[in-house]
Amino acid sequence: GRKIKIALTGNPNVGKTTLFNALTGSRQHVGNWPGVTVEKKSGRVSYKDYDIEVIDLPGTYSLTAYSMDEIVARDFIIEEKPDIVIQVVDASNLERNLYLTTQLMELGSEILIVLNMCDIAEERGDRIYIEKMEELLATPVIRTVASQKKGICDLLDRVIEQKEIQQHHGHEIGYGTEIEDKILEIEKVLAEDETRDTRYPLRWISIRLLEGDSNVREKISKSPVYDRVMQIIDSIDQEEYEAEIADKRYLAINTVFPQMCTRANDKLTKSD
Numbered sequence: 001g002r003k004i005k006i007a008l009t010g011n012p013n014v015g016k017t018t019l020f021n022a023l024t025g026s027r028q029h030v031g032n033w034p035g036v037t038v039e040k041k042s043g044r045v046s047y048k049d050y051d052i053e054v055i056d057l058p059g060t061y062s063l064t065a066y067s068m069d070e071i072v073a074r075d076f077i078i079e080e081k082p083d084i085v086i087q088v089v090d091a092s093n094l095e096r097n098l099y100l101t102t103q104l105m106e107l108g109s110e111i112l113i114v115l116n117m118c119d120i121a122e123e124r125g126d127r128i129y130i131e132k133m134e135e136l137l138a139t140p141v142i143r144t145v146a147s148q149k150k151g152i153c154d155l156l157d158r159v160i161e162q163k164e165i166q167q168h169h170g171h172e173i174g175y176g177t178e179i180e181d182k183i184l185e186i187e188k189v190l191a192e193d194e195t196r197d198t199r200y201p202l203r204w205i206s207i208r209l210l211e212g213d214s215n216v217r218e219k220i221s222k223s224p225v226y227d228r229v230m231q232i233i234d235s236i237d238q239e240e241y242e243a244e245i246a247d248k249r250y251l252a253i254n255t256v257f258p259q260m261c262t263r264a265n266d267k268l269t270k271s272d
């Protein structure tokens with residue numbers, strides 16, 4: 001069959017492994033990521049005319065390089081370029097899960113959001129407006145209850161559709177004139193290095209450097225333009241930039257979140 005490679009990502013305890021098992025059954029392989037003691041799980045599913053490879057990435061709250069799990073997850077997404085990155089989201093904890101979404105979008109990957117644990121959200125009386133969510137995030141959104149194997153076929157159908165359409169999904173966040181100017185400045189210098197690893201998006205590297213990401217810094221340390229990039233970084237108040245970038249992400253989330261969801265608690269407060 002035709003090949004599709006998908007990666008599962010998401011915060012810990014959102015049902016990623018349960019979904020992975022529901023998708024791949026016994027066709028699994030467990031090993032380690034090269035060079036590190038982080039577990040790597042991959043598996044296969046044959047669906048319609050497709051041979052789909054599924055990678056269960058380590059669970060992470062963000063992709064900021066605070067842990068080996070985060071580095072493994074983001075390097076895989078950038079270097080192996082899965083056709084689709086599936087973010088498994090806990091529907092009963094949607095807002096908290098969106099921070100990772102903003103970071104995934106910056107990696108430039110095709111994203112599909114799986115809204116898992118819909119049973120819990122429903123039971124509690126939360127309402128999530130799927131079409132609004134798809135529109136605001138510019139990604140497909142599929143409901144699942146992985147522990148009951150609900151929504152699996154819908155998900156696979158959508159994966160195939162997204163693979164065939166190959167249109168870019170996901171909104172990027174704007175960080176305001178000052179930071180955007182710095183991002184452009186760094187991008188320009190980085191682009192002069194013809195030996196650079198082109199799998200890493202220039203915008204992503206630039207933002208990460210402004211946030212003080214030492215792992216990304218290490219990655220470009222052998223570059224002939226390294227010193228010039230560091231001059232730009234040294235010219236800014238790095239901590240201030242880091243805080244402002246995080247603020248802009250939370251602002252973006254706070255803007256879209258109330259439009260895509262009404263929680264049972266919200267309704268109670270309104271009628272008070």
Ligand code: GDP
Nearest residue numbers: 012013014015016017018116117144145146147
């Ligand atoms: P992971 O850390 O993201 O890999 O999460 P797991 O797959 O280990 O799941 C965490 C817990 O949530 C387990 O006890 C699962 O049985 C449970 N779980 C997974 N999906 C669902 C779901 O859709 N609804 C409910 N109610 N529980 C789920």
Ligand code: MG
Nearest residue numbers: 016017018059
């Ligand atoms: Mg897991």
Ligand code: K
Nearest residue numbers: 039056057058
């Ligand atoms: K794992």
